[in-house]
Amino acid sequence: MLLGVTSSYSRSAPVQFQPMKSLTDHASWQRLTAHYQTIKDRSISDLFTDHNGRFDHFSIAAPGLFCDYAKNHIDQTTLSLLSELADDCDLSSAIDRLFAGDIVNATEQRAAWHTALRDPAPNTEIQNAQAKMQQLATDIAGQGYTDILHVGIGGSYLGPAVVHDAFSAIQAPQLRCHFITDENEQALQQLLSRLDPTKTLMIVVSKSFSTAETMVNAKRILPWLQASSSDALEKQLFAVTMNDQAAKAFGVAKAHVFPMWDWVGGRFSLWSTVSLSLVLAFGWDLFSALLSGAHAMDQHFRTQSWTQNLPVILALIAIWYRNFFKAQTQAMIPYHAALRNLPGHLQQLHMESLGKRVTQSGAAMDYDTGAVIWGGVGPSSQHSFHQLLLQGNTCVPIDFMVTQEDHLPYINCLAQAAAMMQGDQSLPAHQRISGNVPSTMLVMKTMNANSLGALLAMYEHKIFVQSVIWDIDAFDQWGVESGKRLAKRLLSNDFEDSVDASTMGLLKGVTQ
Amino acid sequence: MLLGVTSSYSRSAPVQFQPMKSLTDHASWQRLTAHYQTIKDRSISDLFTDHNGRFDHFSIAAPGLFCDYAKNHIDQTTLSLLSELADDCDLSSAIDRLFAGDIVNATEQRAAWHTALRDPAPNTEIQNAQAKMQQLATDIAGQGYTDILHVGIGGSYLGPAVVHDAFSAIQAPQLRCHFITDENEQALQQLLSRLDPTKTLMIVVSKSFSTAETMVNAKRILPWLQASSSDALEKQLFAVTMNDQAAKAFGVAKAHVFPMWDWVGGRFSLWSTVSLSLVLAFGWDLFSALLSGAHAMDQHFRTQSWTQNLPVILALIAIWYRNFFKAQTQAMIPYHAALRNLPGHLQQLHMESLGKRVTQSGAAMDYDTGAVIWGGVGPSSQHSFHQLLLQGNTCVPIDFMVTQEDHLPYINCLAQAAAMMQGDQSLPAHQRISGNVPSTMLVMKTMNANSLGALLAMYEHKIFVQSVIWDIDAFDQWGVESGKRLAKRLLSNDFEDSVDASTMGLLKGVTQ
Numbered sequence A, B: 001m002l003l004g005v006t007s008s009y010s011r012s013a014p015v016q017f018q019p020m021k022s023l024t025d026h027a028s029w030q031r032l033t034a035h036y037q038t039i040k041d042r043s044i045s046d047l048f049t050d051h052n053g054r055f056d057h058f059s060i061a062a063p064g065l066f067c068d069y070a071k072n073h074i075d076q077t078t079l080s081l082l083s084e085l086a087d088d089c090d091l092s093s094a095i096d097r098l099f100a101g102d103i104v105n106a107t108e109q110r111a112a113w114h115t116a117l118r119d120p121a122p123n124t125e126i127q128n129a130q131a132k133m134q135q136l137a138t139d140i141a142g143q144g145y146t147d148i149l150h151v152g153i154g155g156s157y158l159g160p161a162v163v164h165d166a167f168s169a170i171q172a173p174q175l176r177c178h179f180i181t182d183e184n185e186q187a188l189q190q191l192l193s194r195l196d197p198t199k200t201l202m203i204v205v206s207k208s209f210s211t212a213e214t215m216v217n218a219k220r221i222l223p224w225l226q227a228s229s230s231d232a233l234e235k236q237l238f239a240v241t242m243n244d245q246a247a248k249a250f251g252v253a254k255a256h257v258f259p260m261w262d263w264v265g266g267r268f269s270l271w272s273t274v275s276l277s278l279v280l281a282f283g284w285d286l287f288s289a290l291l292s293g294a295h296a297m298d299q300h301f302r303t304q305s306w307t308q309n310l311p312v313i314l315a316l317i318a319i320w321y322r323n324f325f326k327a328q329t330q331a332m333i334p335y336h337a338a339l340r341n342l343p344g345h346l347q348q349l350h351m352e353s354l355g356k357r358v359t360q361s362g363a364a365m366d367y368d369t370g371a372v373i374w375g376g377v378g379p380s381s382q383h384s385f386h387q388l389l390l391q392g393n394t395c396v397p398i399d400f401m402v403t404q405e406d407h408l409p410y411i412n413c414l415a416q417a418a419a420m421m422q423g424d425q426s427l428p429a430h431q432r433i434s435g436n437v438p439s440t441m442l443v444m445k446t447m448n449a450n451s452l453g454a455l456l457a458m459y460e461h462k463i464f465v466q467s468v469i470w471d472i473d474a475f476d477q478w479g480v481e482s483g484k485r486l487a488k489r490l491l492s493n494d495f496e497d498s499v500d501a502s503t504m505g506l507l508k509g510v511t512q
Helices: A027-039 A044-050 A076-088 A091-100 A124-140 A158-170 A185-194 A212-226 A232-236 A244-250 A266-271 A273-282 A284-303 A310-324 A342-354 A378-382 A386-391 A407-422 A449-470 A478-491 A501-508 B027-039 B044-050 B076-088 B091-100 B124-140 B158-170 B185-194 B212-226 B232-236 B244-250 B266-271 B273-282 B284-303 B310-324 B342-354 B378-382 B386-391 B407-422 B449-470 B478-491 B501-508
Strands: A059-062 A065-068 A147-151 A176-180 A200-205 A237-241 A257-259 A329-334 A372-375 A398-403 A439-444 B059-062 B065-068 B147-151 B176-180 B200-205 B237-241 B257-259 B329-334 B372-375 B398-403 B439-444
Touching: A027 A076, A027 A310, A044 A407, A059 A310, A065 A310, A065 A449, A065 B501, A076 A091, A076 A310, A076 A449, A091 A284, A091 A449, A124 A257, A124 A273, A124 A284, A147 A212, A147 A273, A158 A176, A158 A266, A158 A273, A158 A284, A158 A342, A158 A449, A158 B185, A176 A185, A176 A273, A185 A212, A185 B158, A200 A212, A200 A232, A200 A273, A212 A232, A232 A237, A237 A244, A237 A273, A244 A257, A257 A273, A266 A273, A266 A284, A266 A342, A273 A284, A284 A310, A284 A449, A310 A449, A329 A342, A329 A378, A329 B372, A342 A372, A342 A449, A342 B386, A372 B329, A372 B372, A378 A407, A378 B478, A386 A407, A386 B342, A386 B478, A398 A407, A407 A439, A407 B478, A407 B501, A439 A449, A439 B501, A478 B378, A478 B386, A478 B407, A501 B065, A501 B407, A501 B439, B027 B076, B027 B310, B044 B407, B059 B310, B065 B310, B065 B449, B076 B091, B076 B310, B076 B449, B091 B284, B091 B449, B124 B257, B124 B273, B124 B284, B147 B212, B147 B273, B158 B176, B158 B266, B158 B273, B158 B284, B158 B342, B158 B449, B176 B185, B176 B273, B185 B212, B200 B212, B200 B232, B200 B273, B212 B232, B232 B237, B237 B244, B237 B273, B244 B257, B257 B273, B266 B273, B266 B342, B273 B284, B284 B310, B284 B449, B310 B449, B329 B342, B329 B378, B342 B372, B342 B449, B378 B407, B386 B407, B398 B407, B407 B439, B439 B449
Parallel strands: A147 A176, A147 A200, A200 A237, A237 A257, A329 A372, A329 A398, A398 A439, B147 B176, B147 B200, B200 B237, B237 B257, B329 B372, B329 B398, B398 B439
Antiparallel strands: A059 A065, A065 A439, B059 B065, B065 B439
């Protein structure tokens, strides 16, 4: 049932003549609702007892990644019904449209073609951009540069930061990268005071070249760079942007502007020129291996049947918890310090893509969509929030990511997942572990660029599958725009009576 | 109603003769249940329309902090009923016991006397420890040291890291602090290669001096330090611990051991010698101002009536959302880059304290307890997860923390809170902001040690109030211990048939 279909978002949208079928009208959905009643009180441990081959059955070797999803509240029936749901929502066609570069972002009339960036035979404009990145890496080698200031925020920062830390665990960088995001001026000046401006490259990353925080930081750094030598800007300043004009006005040499494209969303942009700083710091080969790993996952996603398809399986399980178990959150816990920034990136990827309340046709829906994604690095989180996972009373499904070669964290990770699922009823009440906490284990053999690429691409596709089933646009972010607009009005004192008494009181200033 | 009262946790616990009253049996609870039905569908904006003085009425100037809580789903009746609930749970006596240093942590038979650490007239052992910290700061001044390695994890790290970043925004440190927590060996070696071992102090922070991750890191650093000079350990190695013997065996000079106490829990330990590195880096005065700010909040908490008592008000609102609105999470969003680590600290503080499923007498309860605490730094989070807060369909109450002097982030923060509450119905469906997102604004005039101390102490007390009403032990963490035990068994191959097929399969190793 659709709750009050509202007017379509755009005059050019096709008029819907037949009544649309809502997600909850599908027979598969209704059977899942009934199935939930039969499974919700069975413990996961019991599911293991009932099914000898459970580990083999509910695990999958995908490119670069092994996934064990046996420790979830699912059985064969659950997966079959969820697969039917995927068919009912025509997932197959949606995947075809995504890879074809069709307009899958309807509200912005754009493709979401990040998969093209990791195609081993890319189109000419991608090929040229990649060649330009490689050329720059070659050109600056041996010139004595030591540091890079990567100035960007949101998607222009989170993905590259994840990859930067992971690459740092694989090889020592040729240049140190500093990501300048939301620093206050004092912290920025302290950093600059430790750097040599004649040995530092500055890369401003902003699709529009007008992102407020990024431009504030870029303008603060510019005089420091400029003062070091008369040709510093000409030699050391770079831009990654779609807005060549603004970059030029800022002082970036024409040859130093790296292209962005409107068919790459910010949160999917780490596969593009947005990762220029990584190519300079770690070389093209490592970045190329990242792209290959992602491409292998793309092929897996396009070709495998739903029950052999890792992104699809994880999406179906996420829907199962969100819509039937009513879990409002999902935890992301990498057991590797080099993946410290991964939960933040996955948070943005999920919450910007799936934090929506209207369907593709602009109707309010009667089911829950995106969950809150949160997490932290394993060994530290064992000493902090695991307490609630082990002894609290909120249902939190968990994704663990771990490398097999690092023995101590690997065993710790397995032990936490096992303790959370099995529980321990033999202890006194206040020590008792109730168990039944669901988790999924994503295993990389080693920390390597291929597996990391596969892992990141896997989550992008998982989110896309969720968006197809929930019938939402995974590629827009109109809420973010709206918040920015109100901030502009407040900054320019253009609000009159339209602001509430509490905001007005705080604007006048408070004293303590 | 209590669901199956289980055996008490300890033979020494007093036998309960009269049937215990559960939280949900209180008349105030039942009236709140009814009241929820009357208020749940009213928008927060309507509450402003109905009550002209809403901002003045629902805001409070506490020591060091101004709090506006008007943008919440509450009216005067809500607060009155919640205050009654606090009385029904005998909050007043519980506060007295906390400050008296009574055994408020029953399962471990310990006090939780962190408030004593910030008393301006502390007892002799605290006074001696503080004098020892000051003396060391004086002794090392001018000796040419440049860096400190603070080795610790969980509570031995999170609090000091928050304060470190905030202090860095107030004054430049005399020594650079590096927190070594869950680093993998490669990252640690890269850090060490950039430091001069003759100019570096090492502080090992572990109450037991046996925390696995901390000891692994300490042992990795020790040879590097030792190799630099024959008396390096004697001069440059320090320990903060209760276990003098283990510290001595590790090579720490007797005079270099700083005391810890069993009446200070790890997550409340930043007020103790655990912050030695901060005293050395920023001087005693700044740390002393932090203690003063916390003490002022302690006095506020002890003396104010519930509706004028900031920690109590925020605890009552948290209970309102968790138990009646069924919000499974709460977001913590500081709009100041220097508070980057605050969400992680508040996450540990809340989730370790409130992630419990049995009452003080060991009974399972029929109400929800601790929520998932998550968040991030404001300006960055605007470009990532705010999308879900603005346009998703999950109820997430938010605490914003902001400094008034930093104009741009202050206005941005107010704008986000206003946009989230007011919404914007005039936009096309896919751009529409539904509004009605509740938030609380905590305002510091400037980033200063006093206000920061007050803010941190405020949350400690807020959590304590929640634990009193939920009838749980806020100061134990038995779940954490249990996870550690299973890890030890897996590491020593001591598990036989007691491990599930999925863990067994992963232990055997997987291939990709």
